[in-house]
Amino acid sequence: MAIHLKKNSEVEETLMVLREIDTKPQLTQRELSARLGLSLGKINFLIKAMIEKGLIKTENFKNSKNKNAYLYVLTPMGIEEKTKTTYRFLKRKIDEYEKLEIEIKQLKKEVGHHDFPDKGRNSIL
Numbered sequence: 001m002a003i004h005l006k007k008n009s010e011v012e013e014t015l016m017v018l019r020e021i022d023t024k025p026q027l028t029q030r031e032l033s034a035r036l037g038l039s040l041g042k043i044n045f046l047i048k049a050m051i052e053k054g055l056i057k058t059e060n061f062k063n064s065k066n067k068n069a070y071l072y073v074l075t076p077m078g079i080e081e082k083t084k085t086t087y088r089f090l091k092r093k094i095d096e097y098e099k100l101e102i103e104i105k106q107l108k109k110e111v112g113h114h115d116f117p118d119k120g121r122n123s124i125l
Helices: 002-023 029-036 040-052 076-111
Strands: 056-060 070-074
Touching: 002 029, 002 040, 002 070, 002 076, 029 040, 040 056, 070 076
Parallel strands: none
Antiparallel strands: 056 070
C-alpha cells in the first residue's frame, strides 16, 4: 500500500511541475521548489525524469542575464501526458470526494442530522 501511495504522490508532484512549466517555462528549479513546496532535490529529480521520458525539453533562455538559465518547454508528448494525468488525477479526486460525501452522510446520521447544516464547512466544525 505504501508503494501505491508513493506512486500517487509522485504522479501528483509530476503533474504540479508540468502545470507550472506549462504556465511559466522560465521558472528556475529553485523557483519551482519554492512555488510547489517541494525540495530542490525533488524538483531536480522530477525534471531529469521528465526530460528522460521526453515530456519536457530545455532551451537556453536568451533574455536572461544568466546565460546558463533554461526554459523548460513541454513537448507534444508532455502536453499529452499532462492532459492524461490531469484527467486521471481529477477522476481519482472525484472518487475520493464521493466516498467522503457518503461517509459524511453516515456520520451525520450517527450524531443526529438536525444538529448539522447541509452546507458550509465551518458550520460543521
